[in-house]
Amino acid sequence: MSFMKLTASALAVAAVSATGAAAQSRDTVQVAGSSTVLPYASIVAELFGENTDFPTPVVESGGSSTGLARFCEGVGEGTIDVANASRAIRDSEIETCAANGVDEIMQVRIGYDGIVFASQIDGPEFTAFEPADWFKAIAAQVVVDGEVVDNPYTTWNEVNPDLPEAEILTFIPGTRHGTREVFEENVLAAGCEATGAMEAFVEHGMSEDDAEDACMAVRTDGVSVDIDGDYTETLARISSNPNGVGVFGLAFYENNTDTLKVATMGGVAPSTETIASGEYPVSRPLYFYVKKAHIGVIPGVKEYAQFFMADEIAGPGGPLANYGLVPDPELAATQSMIENEETM
């Protein structure tokens, strides 16, 4: 019966290919993590495939926390080799990793990236922000006349008379993005200190830790929107809301200068120069983490890390710098660290 034969042979093909898969070892480096690092990692992955004999690594996105969580799932072919992150790994994540047998982790700093505050090019004149403006605009609780109250502000000029009279509407990275942590620390916490809210929180009976948490708590009345997707989602929200202000990576902004205008932060305009010199206040290092146990098991893991951090790639004038990365001045130290496979 031809139908039965067809069925049997199809099942046989599937079974053979499945067993073949289990026997074959993986030869492609698997990378996952931060969507901020994704463009850099995919540029390197492409060049790595074109310029070496190794297959092009697979780079997945999803956010720093997601990437590190998958990185810490364990050791073996079913787990990823490299995690990209736009923040340093947390102690809790190192513990999770160790509990799952991932105890040797190499931390590689790729370079620096600026976080910029941009709005629609034809929208209100958002040209200069201070961390204090952002804290007062979107913190859950602020200090008004010495009292701690729920955030009452609805327009930017109530926060700071120099800002335009426009409704406050911000699009900030969601909590699974590493960018959020940097935003909280360098903008909200800094603004909290600058406005004296931090002291006021402590005076009103909060402990030091609670006051720090209160500084970084974002209001939940819809004025500030968490974006869990990529920067394109933030861009789409900005395009449909003239009053919206979004948080972007510098490289993403530079790719979209025809639709976005950027604001200064603390009086400094974001650029690779001001970020490299440290003048621009909101920048952060970008990292990737390598599972040392996979070096020598999955072909190309160490070579990928070496290629990534080579002067021609991650150094000044290289393709990553062209795309918007601020090169790390301590590149040589990172290179020797990879060479010697030094773990954290």
Add this chain to the structure above:
Amino acid sequence: MTDATASHTPQPGQGGETAKSSLFTVSPRTRRRNASERRFKAYGVTAILLGLLFLCFLVYSILSKGLPAFTRTVAEVELTLTQAQIDEAESTLLKTGAYRDLMIAELGKVLGDVEPDAIQRIVGNPGAMLRNFYTANPDAIGDTVAFELPTASRVDGYFKGRITREGQANSTFLTPADLDLADRMQEEGIIKREFNWQFLTGAEASDDNPVAAGIGVSVVGSLYMMFVVLALSLPIGVAASIYLEEFAPKNRFTDLIEVNISNLAAVPSIVFGILGLAFFIQFAGLPRSAPLVGGLVLTLMTLPTIIISTRASLRAVPPSIRDAALGVGASKMQSVFHHVLPLALPGILTGTIIGLAQALGETAPLLLIGMVGFVALRYPDTIASGFLDSNSAMPAQIYTWAARADQIFYEKAWGGIIVLLVFLLTMNIIAVILRRRFERRW
């Protein structure tokens, strides 16, 4: 029924008025009923018109945004590379960059007094293309070869109208002065537009060389997945439904199975992705990002659809066919395989193709098994290895492109949608033709 006869039958208590009613004058009640029918028809027409309007809007926006992806801007450059130059380029770490610099130097000679950086902003990063050519054709070293190199994404956007001169005022990737140079190159015939075959045949590319990105490799990935889905879900689905429909006793247990199959058809597809990650990758040890795993996950998703449509078409075969076969002495199995199944086949195939089309457009489960991201990078080396080599799928590729910073990827995402729709439309047309040609009605 009472409504229909009311105007003709005299009602007690209304004698005087109803006696006057005639077929030639329309009573107010009939008028009301006719009006309500007309209103209902108007609602129907409005609904259809609205649907058509949305369809037109959708088709218009897809075509207007996606069609530019099928053309590209190329710069024609004649290049003569010596063995020494090739050797020098091959000795560097970033070989493709060295090839690009050789090409920029050559173009600089043609254009005269122009900065190399400006040329690079216009031609982008064609190094890999040059290197691949010379690796594949070592005989061409020393000869003059004419290359058609795709220009950088923003130059392409400028000639397509996606990018304006004003918009580039603050850009570091392409300055208004570069646009003057690009205009000059177009006047001199160096830059021209042509059909973009690379979009249909090419592989994924990074933000460093976005113009090279094509959907070809992910089409192959999708085809591999569809092959797995077809090879597994058709036999399993048909066998399951024949057993349930023709052989299984009708009891509580089979009822339970039936209810669960219907439930399974309504399960969100992301759930199958989580299942696939946990079972096929973490437990069974199959590789991530492999079309085989994608196919297995989509098989789980497609099975209920196929089982439901197969059972429906088996049920549509009249019992007289079975009775006649059994009556002339055929066994139960003979009656099913010789008579019922061939008659149900058009319906089964239609259901299968629709199930496949649904699976073809699915992204969510692929997100979890590593097929979404920077994945579809090369064609499989052999036909068999295609099941296990890392690959993406068409909808996943579109999703990835839509999230990229460079606007050319947005255009490519819409172009990818057109390609995907062409596939879906073809499959649906095949399903319709099969149904029209082979379906029998009783």
